[in-house]
Amino acid sequence: MESELIQNDGKFIWHPYTSQFQAPETIAIVEGKGSKLIDEHGNTYIDAISSWWVTLHGHAHPYIAEKLYQQALKLEQVIFAGFTHPPAVQLASKLVEVLPGNMRKIFFSDNGSTAVEVALKMAVQYWKNQEQKPLASHTIQFDDEQGLSLPVSPTGRNKILALRNSYHGDTFGAMSVSERGVFTKAFHDMLFDVIFIDAPDETTFPTTVEFLEETGEEIACFIYEPLVQGAGGMQMTEPHWLNELLTEVKSKNIICIADEVMTGFGRTGKLFASSYLNETPDIVCLSKGLTGGTMALGVTACTEKIHSAFVNEDKLKTFFHGHSFTANPLACTAALASFDLLMKDECIGQIEKIIDLHILFIEQLKKSDAYAKGFILNPRQCGTIIAFEMKDKHNDYLNPISKKIHRKALKHGVLLRPLGNTVYVLPPYCITPEELNKVYNVIMLIVEEML
Numbered sequence: 390m391e392s393e394l395i396q397n398d399g400k401f402i403w404h405p406y407t408s409q410f411q412a413p414e415t416i417a418i419v420e421g422k423g424s425k426l427i428d429e430h431g432n433t434y435i436d437a438i439s440s441w442w443v444t445l446h447g448h449a450h451p452y453i454a455e456k457l458y459q460q461a462l463k464l465e466q467v468i469f470a471g472f473t474h475p476p477a478v479q480l481a482s483k484l485v486e487v488l489p490g491n492m493r494k495i496f497f498s499d500n501g502s503t504a505v506e507v508a509l510k511m512a513v514q515y516w517k518n519q520e521q522k523p524l525a526s527h528t529i530q531f532d533d534e535q536g537l538s539l540p541v542s543p544t545g546r547n548k549i550l551a552l553r554n555s556y557h558g559d560t561f562g563a564m565s566v567s568e569r570g571v572f573t574k575a576f577h578d579m580l581f582d583v584i585f586i587d588a589p590d591e592t593t594f595p596t597t598v599e600f601l602e603e604t605g606e607e608i609a610c611f612i613y614e615p616l617v618q619g620a621g622g623m624q625m626t627e628p629h630w631l632n633e634l635l636t637e638v639k640s641k642n643i644i645c646i647a648d649e650v651m652t653g654f655g656r657t658g659k660l661f662a663s664s665y666l667n668e669t670p671d672i673v674c675l676s677k678g679l680t681g682g683t684m685a686l687g688v689t690a691c692t693e694k695i696h697s698a699f700v701n702e703d704k705l706k707t708f709f710h711g712h713s714f715t716a717n718p719l720a721c722t723a724a725l726a727s728f729d730l731l732m733k734d735e736c737i738g739q740i741e742k743i744i745d746l747h748i749l750f751i752e753q754l755k756k757s758d759a760y761a762k763g764f765i766l767n768p769r770q771c772g773t774i775i776a777f778e779m780k781d782k783h784n785d786y787l788n789p790i791s792k793k794i795h796r797k798a799l800k801h802g803v804l805l806r807p808l809g810n811t812v813y814v815l816p817p818y819c820i821t822p823e824e825l826n827k828v829y830n831v832i833m834l835i836v837e838e839m840l
């Protein structure tokens with residue numbers, strides 16, 4: 390018998406990424422504690438995927454909760470054009486200090502997709518703003534044939550480069566720079582053109598270099614998920630090859646946008662995935678773990694080179710972008726609190742422990758029968774993230790194997806949500822070794838059952 394909560398959920402709520410035809414049963418979570426989620430019947434689930442890769446220190450963390458409460462009593466929201474507040478300023482100065490490269494300015498938004506939209510718009514307008522004549526001197530009138538008569542990028546840089554297999558969010562700009570697939574299919578005719586190149590390795594790199602020699606000068610920006618392509622199936626790239634690619638891209642003066650929405654704040658073992666590379670980005674996108682997974686917040690950080698293109702008396706060279714909740718004081722406070730926890734030796738130790746245990750589990754997977762029989766493929770790790778594929782006919786997100794594994798794992802008290810046939814673990818840092826071992830054991834159990 391369904392609870393009233395579940396009945397009303399079914400009546401009134403449309404859940405994300407969920408087919409509305411015979412929608413699967415929803416679980417009502419009423420409490421979270423550490424790495425555990427507790428449902429309305431008292432069942433507990435180890436959150437092995439950090440609730441869509443956001444939770445860092447565990448659910449309902451008392452330190453973050455207390456800071457939020459104190460801030461809520463002081464200032465919950467204020468318009469961010471013409472006004473500022475202490476949590477935003479403190480957070481921005483902290484981020485500028487710790488981000489890789491020479492980040493100088495922090496632009497706030499609401500989530501990962503908006504952080505990406507902001508980055509793309511900044512990069513495109515950066516080139517438009519190179520126009521020497523004031524943009525305001527161009528006739529701005531709407532004419533049916535020509536549209537708004539502003540100059541095309543005066544430098545001729547109007548192409549965008551992204552990696553095959555990428556995912557950068559669900560808004561139109563973010564979808565445009567993401568791999569075309571089941572998520573974007575309904576909108577293909579409305580997405581802007583993007584040039585996709587292969588993730589770099591020794592086989593793909595020479596072709597990309599050749600391509601950049603021919604087309605590099607026409608490209609405005611390159612957006613990439615450093616080291617791990619998350620939603621594309623936790624595909625991992627060697628730091629060496631990504632660094633080589635960035636060297637080439639930067640030699641053509643292309644603006645480099647690191648989408649660290651998923652990889653930021655320790656997931657890859659360093660504070661940012663870009664910290665593994667010598668080449669630094671011009672723009673960085675952050676969200677998810679930014680607030681420890683407590684609240685929605687997006688950040689787009691940029692260097693002085695990017696920012697300076699917007700410092701102009703010509704009003705049309707302004708960056709006309711902003712969201713109602715830009716730099717919400719509660720979200721900034723959560724981010725500051727999460728950062729305090731992240732910098733503690735205890736948290737660094739927890740990350741190291743997860744990495745050590747992951748290494749052992751990958752070894753165990755490689756020694757397993759399932760691996761020997763080719764039933765599990767490509768076990769891999771990057772920092773606190775591990776992934777492997779289950780061999781199957783369908784290699785895409787709609788693979789039904791995902792739901793099967795999800796349901797089986799829940800029965801054993803573990804939350805897993807494979808991306809198609811890619812099984813992965815991306816736990817909150819507070820997960821205990823016992824809990825993590827339980828996650829591994831449940832995975833092995835399921836794999837053996839499905840052999």
Ligand code: PMP
Pocket residue numbers: 500501502503505556557558559614619620648649650651652676677
């Ligand atoms: N970029 C990356 C790399 C992501 O993994 C995601 C979300 N999975 C996004 C952007 C979009 O973030 P959001 O869901 O917060 O809009």
